[in-house]
Amino acid sequence: MATTxxxxxxxxxxxxxxxxxDPRLITGTATYVxxxxxxxxxxxxxxxxxxxxxxxxxxxxxxxxxxxGVHAVFTGEDxxxxxxxxxxxxLPGLRVPHHNLLAIDRVYLVGHPVAVVVATDRxxxxxxxxxxxxxxxxxxxxxxPEKALAPGAHAVHPQWSDNVAFTFHQEGGDTEKAFKEADxxxxxxIVSQRLIPNSMETxxxxxxxxxxxxxxxxxxxxxxxxxxxxxVAQILGLEENRFRVVAPEVxxxxxxxxxxxxxxxLLAYISMKLQKPVKWIESRRENFLCTIHGRGHVxxxxxxxxxxxxxxxxxxxxxxxLGAYFTILTPAIPTLSVxxxxxxxxxxNISADIVGAFTNCTPTDAYRGAGRPEATHGIERMVDMVxxxxxxxxxEIRLKNFVRNEEFPFPTATGLVYDSxxxxxxxxxxxxxxxxxxxxxxxxxxxxxxxxMGIGLCAYGEICAFGPSPATPAGGWxxxxxxxxxSGQVTVLTGISPHGxxxxxxxxxxxxxxxxxxxxxxxxxxxxxxxxxxxxxxFGSRSTAVGGTALYYALQELKAKIKKFGAMLLESEEVTxxxxxxxxxxxxxxxxxxxxxxxxxxxxxxxxxxxxxLVSTHFWEPPNFTFPFGAHLVVTxxxxxxxxxxxxxxxxxxxxxxxxxxLIVDGQVHGGVAQGIGQALWEQAxxxxxxxxxxxxxxxxxxxxxxxxxxxxxxxxxxxxPVNPLGVKGVGEAGTIGASPAVVNSVVDALSxxxxxxxxxxxxxxxxxxxxxxxxxx
Amino acid sequence: MTEIRPMTETINVNINGTAYSHDVEPRLLLIHYLxxxxxxxxxxxxxxxSLCGACTVELNGKAVKSCAVFxxxxxxxxxxxxxxxxxxxxxxxxxxAFWNEHGLQCGFCTPGMIMITKQILDRNPDPSEQEIxxxxxxxxxxxxxxxxxxxxxxxxxxxxxx
Numbered sequence: 001m002a003t004t005x006x007x008x009x010x011x012x013x014x015x016x017x018x019x020x021x022d023p024r025l026i027t028g029t030a031t032y033v034x035x036x037x038x039x040x041x042x043x044x045x046x047x048x049x050x051x052x053x054x055x056x057x058x059x060x061x062x063x064x065x066x067x068x069g070v071h072a073v074f075t076g077e078d079x080x081x082x083x084x085x086x087x088x089x090x091l092p093g094l095r096v097p098h099h100n101l102l103a104i105d106r107v108y109l110v111g112h113p114v115a116v117v118v119a120t121d122r123x124x125x126x127x128x129x130x131x132x133x134x135x136x137x138x139x140x141x142x143x144x145p146e147k148a149l150a151p152g153a154h155a156v157h158p159q160w161s162d163n164v165a166f167t168f169h170q171e172g173g174d175t176e177k178a179f180k181e182a183d184x185x186x187x188x189x190i191v192s193q194r195l196i197p198n199s200m201e202t203x204x205x206x207x208x209x210x211x212x213x214x215x216x217x218x219x220x221x222x223x224x225x226x227x228x229x230x231x232v233a234q235i236l237g238l239e240e241n242r243f244r245v246v247a248p249e250v251x252x253x254x255x256x257x258x259x260x261x262x263x264x265x266l267l268a269y270i271s272m273k274l275q276k277p278v279k280w281i282e283s284r285r286e287n288f289l290c291t292i293h294g295r296g297h298v299x300x301x302x303x304x305x306x307x308x309x310x311x312x313x314x315x316x317x318x319x320x321x322l323g324a325y326f327t328i329l330t331p332a333i334p335t336l337s338v339x340x341x342x343x344x345x346x347x348x349n350i351s352a353d354i355v356g357a358f359t360n361c362t363p364t365d366a367y368r369g370a371g372r373p374e375a376t377h378g379i380e381r382m383v384d385m386v387x388x389x390x391x392x393x394x395x396e397i398r399l400k401n402f403v404r405n406e407e408f409p410f411p412t413a414t415g416l417v418y419d420s421x422x423x424x425x426x427x428x429x430x431x432x433x434x435x436x437x438x439x440x441x442x443x444x445x446x447x448x449x450x451x452x453m454g455i456g457l458c459a460y461g462e463i464c465a466f467g468p469s470p471a472t473p474a475g476g477w478x479x480x481x482x483x484x485x486x487s488g489q490v491t492v493l494t495g496i497s498p499h500g501x502x503x504x505x506x507x508x509x510x511x512x513x514x515x516x517x518x519x520x521x522x523x524x525x526x527x528x529x530x531x532x533x534x535x536x537x538x539f540g541s542r543s544t545a546v547g548g549t550a551l552y553y554a555l556q557e558l559k560a561k562i563k564k565f566g567a568m569l570l571e572s573e574e575v576t577x578x579x580x581x582x583x584x585x586x587x588x589x590x591x592x593x594x595x596x597x598x599x600x601x602x603x604x605x606x607x608x609x610x611x612x613x614l615v616s617t618h619f620w621e622p623p624n625f626t627f628p629f630g631a632h633l634v635v636t637x638x639x640x641x642x643x644x645x646x647x648x649x650x651x652x653x654x655x656x657x658x659x660x661x662x663l664i665v666d667g668q669v670h671g672g673v674a675q676g677i678g679q680a681l682w683e684q685a686x687x688x689x690x691x692x693x694x695x696x697x698x699x700x701x702x703x704x705x706x707x708x709x710x711x712x713x714x715x716x717x718x719x720x721x722p723v724n725p726l727g728v729k730g731v732g733e734a735g736t737i738g739a740s741p742a743v744v745n746s747v748v749d750a751l752s753x754x755x756x757x758x759x760x761x762x763x764x765x766x767x768x769x770x771x772x773x774x775x776x777x778x
Numbered sequence: 779m780t781e782i783r784p785m786t787e788t789i790n791v792n793i794n795g796t797a798y799s800h801d802v803e804p805r806l807l808l809i810h811y812l813x814x815x816x817x818x819x820x821x822x823x824x825x826x827x828s829l830c831g832a833c834t835v836e837l838n839g840k841a842v843k844s845c846a847v848f849x850x851x852x853x854x855x856x857x858x859x860x861x862x863x864x865x866x867x868x869x870x871x872x873x874x875a876f877w878n879e880h881g882l883q884c885g886f887c888t889p890g891m892i893m894i895t896k897q898i899l900d901r902n903p904d905p906s907e908q909e910i911x912x913x914x915x916x917x918x919x920x921x922x923x924x925x926x927x928x929x930x931x932x933x934x935x936x937x938x939x940x
Contacts, residue, residue: 018877018878018880019877019880021885022876022877022882022885023877024885025882025885025888026860026869026873026876026877026882026885026888026892027820027860027861027863027864027869027873028818028819028820028821028859028860028861028888028889029820029861030885031819032819032822032886034813034819034822034823035813035819121814122810123803123805123806198920199884199886199920200822200824200830200832200884200886200887200918200919200920200921201822201824201884201886202824249884249885250884251822251884251885251886252883252884252886252920252921254920281823283826284824284825284826284827284830285826499884500882500883500884500885500921501883502883663880664880666880666925666926667880667883667921667922667926670922670923670924670925670926671883671920671921671922671923672923673923674920674922674923674924675920697825697826697827697829698825698827698829698830698918699827699829703918703920704923704924705914705915705918705924706910706911706912706914706915706917706919706924706927706928707908707911707912707914707915709911709923709924709925711907711925712923712925735923
């Protein structure tokens with residue numbers, strides 16, 4: 001339940017305050033990209049390849065061109081010099097396929113855009129698409145990364161017959177020694193399957209070119225408006241200062257809207273050619289095929305351990321399914337898995353290899369967790385398997401190997417420095433909430449009755465709040481501008497670009513506390529590159545940790561100036577700013593916030609060396625990432641007759657540092673956990689051998705629905721980060737990272753009497769039923 | 779020039795208390811009629827297979843997925859959309875409940891969720907958690923994990939006197 005009335009003197013940060021964003025959202029009056037309508041606006045529909053691999057012998061657009069209502073049809077020949085879809089990641093030896101906006105002589109995946117029809121309404125545009133005739137010469141496709149790497153596989157890109165985009169190696173410590181001296185070595189192949197992000201709003205673009213001013217206005221459902229602006233302007237050779245990108249209301253992103261997509265460049269190009277505003281809205285089927293996919297790992301783990309449970313070394317080989325092309329971060333995502341491969345454990349010896357494989361599939365890129373769920377899933381599964389091998393309790397082995405509290409800041413074997421942590425606290429809290437020992441006793445009884453009851457743990461750590469700029473492709477700082485209007489109201493301009501995370505509220509909470517104004521006196525604006533000087537965007541759980549810190553520093557600068565004006569008005573030497581008043585420390589006389597604002601703009605008198613006005617801008621460069629952590633504990637019951645998994649209890653103890661708004665943090669945990677459970681039990685992007693996406697719509701791709709979700713018992717420990725003055729680590733992805741290992745560990749535990757030691761996701765009823773039936777008949 | 783001559787039919791629909799009359803193609807979906815012709819962009823489009831529920835509106839008092847209804851099927855009917863929930867500038871109890879309980883994040887599924895909540899409570903003013911979850915099953919949300927939405931439905935039920 002939220003607080004609805006806040007008295008002026010109460011601190012805002014830390015309170016369960018209902019969101020400032022909500023009034024427009026609950027009344028249906030927000031403007032998403034498909035709600036934008038302009039005079040003369042045309043609609044674009046895209047013809048996409050039905051084949052995963054084919055030569056294009058010919059394209060006949062004549063019937064489409066002459067359909068009444070169609071203004072233009074574009075093919076790859078028309079757009080071949082317009083530019084290419086960008087990739088921002090660079091790795092040594094990376095082979096980058098040229099990613100044309102529209103296919104020219106070949107298609108490389110189902111959904112590959114082949115032509116664009118622009119018409120007066122969306123129905124006619126689709127009619128036009130159906131009138132285009134394409135003569136394809138189909139070829140064999142390869143849709144599985146291991147098959148793509150096998151000798152003799154179809155070459156996705158003819159120039160690289162081995163389908164290898166890159167290899168990557170990283171070492172820390174001495175794994176050879178660790179493995180030589182190990183008492184036990186546990187090996188396992190672990191799959192983190194391809195997933196469809198499926199934000200409820202698909203992508204969409206409205207491009208509006210004004211030739212006389214050389215102005216481009218691009219409205220796009222994006223998480224990174226400034227990055228889109230810089231990239232598309234550069235690609236099309238347009239002036240960046242005359243290029244405006246607006247992220248209108250965005251209906252979810254989860255990482256799949258960080259990228260600069262072909263359609264953003266295409267629509268801008270088309271608007272320039274037709275001198276009219278043009279809209280394209282992605283259908284859900286297109287979204288399944290043409291918006292990036294998540295995960296796509298086949299991982300080979302080896303763990304070296306001592307008999308007492310000490311984990312001494314980790315070897316990891318990742319086969320990363322890249323898809324046919326790259327989008328902005330595609331090849332970089334698995335390197336994040338390597339960075340977090342030791343998890344919360346002190347292990348000094350690691351060795352990792354990545355092979356990036358091309359397949360005739362949709363590109364993979366960042367999806368909630370972006371490399372860290374894969375790493376956490378891997379290490380947490382392995383730790384359970386080592387515990388089973390050593391006949392140790394899974395909680396005991398974790399507690400033994402955690403980085404110790406006195407070891408922070410902790411340099412990891414992968415080159416990171418963990419900021420702060422108390423790794424045993426969430427696990428102990430989760431176990432206490434669950435009455436862990438009682439559960440284990442109950443499990444013994446359940447097994448006697450032939451019931452499959454499981455208790456699964458996951459202790460996760462993660463890297464977020466991207467981040468130090470040298471370690472990021474586009475810079476990792478953030479900006480904030482704080483403007484106090486002459487009337488005393490406050491406007492915050494932030495470079496982050498929220499799409500559900502609630503910063504219009506949390507940033508107003510921070511601002512209200514710092515300036516002593518009410519939360520409703522603060523307006524937080526974002527998403528418009530003409531308003532906000534520059535920003536990197538919202539992803540990687542960075543908005544509060546990095547964006548909020550930029551805001552904090554901008555507020556400190558402004559507070560100093562406000563005090564100068566206050567001191568001038570009070571004719572005082574020393575003043576204190578609190579609760580909307582500037583008070584003379586000696587006399588106790590005070591002047592109000594509004595009076596100060598008026599004085600600063602009216603400028604009848606100015607303090608020495610002080611400009612009129614009350615505006616400050618701060619760009620903040622983070623010195624490090626932050627490292628949230630936590631423990632999830634899941635109790636499952638597997639039905640022996642159907643294989644269905646029932647989650648009896650879900651306990652999530654997450655440490656995201658200081659909490660600005662518990663209501664919003666809970667929401668982030670719940671949503672993240674839902675996506676993690678989704679991966680563990682239901683979701684998978686399945687391609688057949690012809691490269692057809694078999695799970696191509698909600699009919700076949702099982703999304704978490706209300707009755708499928710357990711009640712999440714959410715708790716926290718609070719270990720502030722020293723990386724930023726807010727002490728905030730970030731929480732956007734943590735729930736997802738903690739969930740899938742906890743659920744899978746629980747089900748493996750449930751089925752361990754059958755000899756099961758590992759299962760790959762998703763744990764569908766069919767998969768488990770087959771296992772159980774085989775076990776019962778054995 | 780190839781021409782597809784569209785047939786049109788005249789439909790008369792009462793939407794949120796206002797009477798509308800338009801000539802529409804038989805193939806025009808109700809969701810497109812509401813959004814593009816009438817200009818009510820509160821109901822959203824999240825899929826093409828009537829599985830996501832973002833387009834949920836009330837048709838003659840019954841919650842329907844307006845992407846699976848043709849506009850001509852609404853001829854002579856009363857339609858209620860999210861825009862008709864607040865009255866005289868005052869939010870409906872369900873809207874207040876979603877706001878208080880943080881039952882939304884990106885907001886895209888929210889108009890549909892609020893409309894289906896109305897249906898759930900119209901049929902069952904005091905639903906259990908399981909009944910609520912079952913009632914919400916036709917509406918997908920990717921952001922919230924549904925827990926705060928369940929809380930919102932419960933709060934709305936309580937506010938209405940359950």
